[in-house]
Amino acid sequence: MSGSTYKSGPGHSLFPLSGKALIVLFICLLPASMAGQDTLRTYGPRFGFDLSRIAYLFTDPVQKGAEVSLDFEVYKNIYPVFELGFNHSTDPGELYSYKSGGPYARIGMDYNLLPMDDRSVHHTITAGFRYAVSVFDHEAEDISIQGDYWGDYYLDTYENRLSGHWFEIVGGMKTEIGANFFLGWSLRLKILMNPDMDPVLPPQMIPGYGNGSESRAFGFNYSIMYKIPLIKR
Amino acid sequence: MKKGSLILLITGLMLFAACTTEEVCEDASESYLVARMKYIENGSSLDTVVPDLLLWGIRESMPDSLIYDSLSTARLVLPLDPHHNFSTFVMVIDSIYDTLFLEYGVELYLHSQACGFRHAFTLDSVRASGLKILEAETVREDIDATLETNEEHVWLYL
Numbered sequence: 001m002s003g004s005t006y007k008s009g010p011g012h013s014l015f016p017l018s019g020k021a022l023i024v025l026f027i028c029l030l031p032a033s034m035a036g037q038d039t040l041r042t043y044g045p046r047f048g049f050d051l052s053r054i055a056y057l058f059t060d061p062v063q064k065g066a067e068v069s070l071d072f073e074v075y076k077n078i079y080p081v082f083e084l085g086f087n088h089s090t091d092p093g094e095l096y097s098y099k100s101g102g103p104y105a106r107i108g109m110d111y112n113l114l115p116m117d118d119r120s121v122h123h124t125i126t127a128g129f130r131y132a133v134s135v136f137d138h139e140a141e142d143i144s145i146q147g148d149y150w151g152d153y154y155l156d157t158y159e160n161r162l163s164g165h166w167f168e169i170v171g172g173m174k175t176e177i178g179a180n181f182f183l184g185w186s187l188r189l190k191i192l193m194n195p196d197m198d199p200v201l202p203p204q205m206i207p208g209y210g211n212g213s214e215s216r217a218f219g220f221n222y223s224i225m226y227k228i229p230l231i232k233r
Numbered sequence: 234m235k236k237g238s239l240i241l242l243i244t245g246l247m248l249f250a251a252c253t254t255e256e257v258c259e260d261a262s263e264s265y266l267v268a269r270m271k272y273i274e275n276g277s278s279l280d281t282v283v284p285d286l287l288l289w290g291i292r293e294s295m296p297d298s299l300i301y302d303s304l305s306t307a308r309l310v311l312p313l314d315p316h317h318n319f320s321t322f323v324m325v326i327d328s329i330y331d332t333l334f335l336e337y338g339v340e341l342y343l344h345s346q347a348c349g350f351r352h353a354f355t356l357d358s359v360r361a362s363g364l365k366i367l368e369a370e371t372v373r374e375d376i377d378a379t380l381e382t383n384e385e386h387v388w389l390y391l
Contacts, residue, residue: 093346093349095348095349095350096349096350140343140350143341143349143350144349145262145315145349145350145351145352146262146263147262147263147312147315148262148263148312149263149290149292149298149300149312150263150290150292150312150313150314150315150316150320151292151295151316153315153316153352155341155350158341199342200340200341200342200343201342201343202343204346213346
């Protein structure tokens with residue numbers, strides 16, 4: 001097996017969020033404005049772009065990705081949500097280098113907990129859930145194992161295509177900062193449903209999830225959104 | 234958007250990234266088979282000590298190198314060859330040569346991110362030439378880089 005490619009058939013946490021740190025973030029990320037504009041309530045699909053991915057480029061340049069979202073208030077306070085993204089990460093380690101990358105998708109529902117006495121108010125405080133899936137490739141290169149007696153062992157590449165499934169509990173806020181423009185954030189507790197997807201090499205980065213060697217992960221998004229005002233009533 | 238919010242967001246993320254602790258690997262890089270020396274007396278299996286043991290492995294394209302050099306021991310700790318699915322060791326006990334032949338399956342696994350990869354072995358068979366080791370018995374098939382206290386894989390009967 002030395003010096004060849006190993007293909008299989010079928011985590012350090014890059015952002016270890018502590019409880020205190022999450023509370024600080026929660027306070028810091030309160031939406032900037034609380035002013036509504038419309039006198040009538042508008043309904044329509046709301047498209048979002050995750051700005052936190054831009055921050056990742058500065059804080060963790062080994063990760064590159066983007067995420068967009070779509071939600072729609074189909075019934076009073078109920079928002080089906082669809083999120084789509086991709087992520088690529090590289091980690092050039094001393095003992096082996098690691099790469100993973102691929103798309104991910106989430107589908108779920110948010111429920112608005114904020115009372116809507118004033119129909120012009122479009123802000124929301126939501127709680128919800130997501131089911132998420134990512135089909136991604138990951139590989140380790142330049143694997144070496146020191147062998148004092150039998151000699152060192154080398155393997156060029158180990159690679160595998162995997163699919164990860166996880167469930168998320170989501171809480172967050174959205175504020176209308178201009179007509180149909182929203183700014184909002186969400187915090188997520190992620191629960192990995194198939195942590196044993198690769199027994200040889202647990203994925204160090206599942207796109208959209210995080211470190212695949214951990215069965216729980218935290219995440220957050222900070223997004224700007226635009227709602228297409230299709231219906232007014 | 235308030236500029237302050239974005240600055241705080243980026244600062245917070247940088248703080249989290251900075252707080253990541255560096256793991257240090259303290260585990261062995263090789264996987265070891267542990268063999269207990271035994272003898273049978275009145276139908277009972279008893280531990281024994283081998284005096285002045287010489288032991289080395291037969292290595293391809295490498296000179297012989299003693300693992301045990303005139304040591305008295307009751308327990309052999311032997312590194313397994315990850316390049317092949319077998320390892321062969323020569324033992325000299327009481328000036329009598331014997332050969333221990335081990336066959337196994339080899340799999341790679343990530344031990345930890347700090348230590349990197351290691352090999353896991355599944356022991357298929359253990360044989361000796363019978364000149365000194367009369368019988369070999371496998372008591373545990375799975376061998377990985379984490380050697381627990383009192384872990385034993387093979388009993389060798391003199």
